[in-house]
Amino acid sequence: MIQWDIQHPEDLGIYLHIPFCEQKCIYCDFYSVVSFDLWDAFFDALEQEIQLWAERLATAGTIRVRTMFWGGGTPSLLPPHHVERIYRSLAIHFDLTHLEEWTVECNPESVEREKLRAYRLLGINRISIGVQSLQPRELQFLGRIHSAATAEQAVEQTLAAGFVNVNADLIFGLPNQTVEAWEQTLDQVLRWQLPHLSIYALTYERGTPLYTLWQRAQVERIPEEVEAEMYRRTMEKLAAAGYDHYEVSNFAQPGYRCRHNLRYWERKEYLAFGPSAHGFLGSHRYANVRSLRQYCQQLAAGQLPFATVEHLGPLEELEELLYLGLRAQGVRLRELQARTSVDVTAVATAFCHHYAEYCTIDGDRLRLTDAGYAVADSLVVELLTALTDPAAAPLPTVSS
Numbered sequence: 001m002i003q004w005d006i007q008h009p010e011d012l013g014i015y016l017h018i019p020f021c022e023q024k025c026i027y028c029d030f031y032s033v034v035s036f037d038l039w040d041a042f043f044d045a046l047e048q049e050i051q052l053w054a055e056r057l058a059t060a061g062t063i064r065v066r067t068m069f070w071g072g073g074t075p076s077l078l079p080p081h082h083v084e085r086i087y088r089s090l091a092i093h094f095d096l097t098h099l100e101e102w103t104v105e106c107n108p109e110s111v112e113r114e115k116l117r118a119y120r121l122l123g124i125n126r127i128s129i130g131v132q133s134l135q136p137r138e139l140q141f142l143g144r145i146h147s148a149a150t151a152e153q154a155v156e157q158t159l160a161a162g163f164v165n166v167n168a169d170l171i172f173g174l175p176n177q178t179v180e181a182w183e184q185t186l187d188q189v190l191r192w193q194l195p196h197l198s199i200y201a202l203t204y205e206r207g208t209p210l211y212t213l214w215q216r217a218q219v220e221r222i223p224e225e226v227e228a229e230m231y232r233r234t235m236e237k238l239a240a241a242g243y244d245h246y247e248v249s250n251f252a253q254p255g256y257r258c259r260h261n262l263r264y265w266e267r268k269e270y271l272a273f274g275p276s277a278h279g280f281l282g283s284h285r286y287a288n289v290r291s292l293r294q295y296c297q298q299l300a301a302g303q304l305p306f307a308t309v310e311h312l313g314p315l316e317e318l319e320e321l322l323y324l325g326l327r328a329q330g331v332r333l334r335e336l337q338a339r340t341s342v343d344v345t346a347v348a349t350a351f352c353h354h355y356a357e358y359c360t361i362d363g364d365r366l367r368l369t370d371a372g373y374a375v376a377d378s379l380v381v382e383l384l385t386a387l388t389d390p391a392a393a394p395l396p397t398v399s400s
């Protein structure tokens with residue numbers, strides 16, 4: 001059996017996956033089911049999973065949870081008494097008295113003021129609303145079941161229920177979407193003056209209906225240069241509105257960066273519960289099985305429902321540092337140096353000289369510029385090669 005070594009019991013995050021949706025959106029690669037047959041079995045299994053983890057970590061002493069993120073799926077389908085039940089299960093085993101941030105993802109059609117008020121009374125202090133678009137045709141194309149008006153009402157009700165820390169998720173780069181149509185959505189959303197916005201380019205994930213439509217040439221992907229222009233204008237508008245671009249897809253007003261998501265990018269530890277959830281503890285990453293039925297069966301048999309457990313060696317850690325750090329606030333050169341024999345400062349300096357438009361050295365950190373965020377993945381590959389294979393060919397030109 002794996003010896004789970006928690007490095008920082010005083011600073012843990014918890015991700016909890018609620019695997020139910022009323023309808024599947026065509027682009028969605030997150031695990032969820034639209035049948036509610038296993039609803040009760042899921043909550044029993046979740047309690048069992050929490051208890052099994054607490055037993056595994058019993059020797060670590062008090063484990064203090066600082067951030068929680070309940071995602072899905074559609075966590076806002078949960079009535080407040082279900083939220084309370086899970087919270088109590090967690091509170092039996094973990095110290096939740098220093099919880100700084102507790103986010104719950106909400107879909108516009110499944111929230112109303114009374115539910116939101118009850119959520120707030122239970123201690124939830126951050127709401128993330130899946131708005132995605134405010135154009136009726138786009139919402140319909142994506143398979144969303146809410147309208148633009150419902151999204152607007154959900155935001156109003158969230159604010160009216162007393163939440164201040166509110167995020168809206170948006171998607172751009174839809175087939176046939178024009179830059180103007182995207183800007184209309186963005187301008188409308190900016191009028192809400194929310195403290196946080198998460199803005200993603202539409203991706204075509206294998207196994208989704210959207211991917212199949214594309215493969216069958218029934219939808220056409222938007223040209224790369226149009227998508228790049230949308231992203232560029234997004235960054236311009238949000239900078240002008242006072243948002244800090246602190247990760248490739250995330251923008252926050254001062255003081256409102258998502259602490260839980262920062263944990264991922266800074267490689268801090270978190271436990272994950274629920275089907276398909278991914279956790280990171282000590283030098284291990286694990287993923288739970290995706291199937292809800294299998295998840296329930298394994299837990300009913302008294303086993304943690306792992307699909308994979310991976311031990312990270314120095315190379316994997318180096319890759320993660322680059323991939324996660326460069327997407328957000330940059331990587332510390334000292335941390336990189338601890339994982340390679342190459343002279344990191346010399347490589348980073350040469351890298352920034354070569355890609356002057358895309359990256360910069362800020363104190364001890366190598367970080368990307370706004371232009372660099374647009375080509376982050378290519379830059380990570382180039383930097384990793386430069387750090388692990390110094391004899392490789394000279395640095396090429398990157399493209400998005």
Ligand code: SF4
Pocket residue numbers: 020021022023024025028029030032072073074107130
């Ligand atoms: S509501 Fe969210 S989790 Fe559910 S199918 Fe749509 S995008 Fe996926």
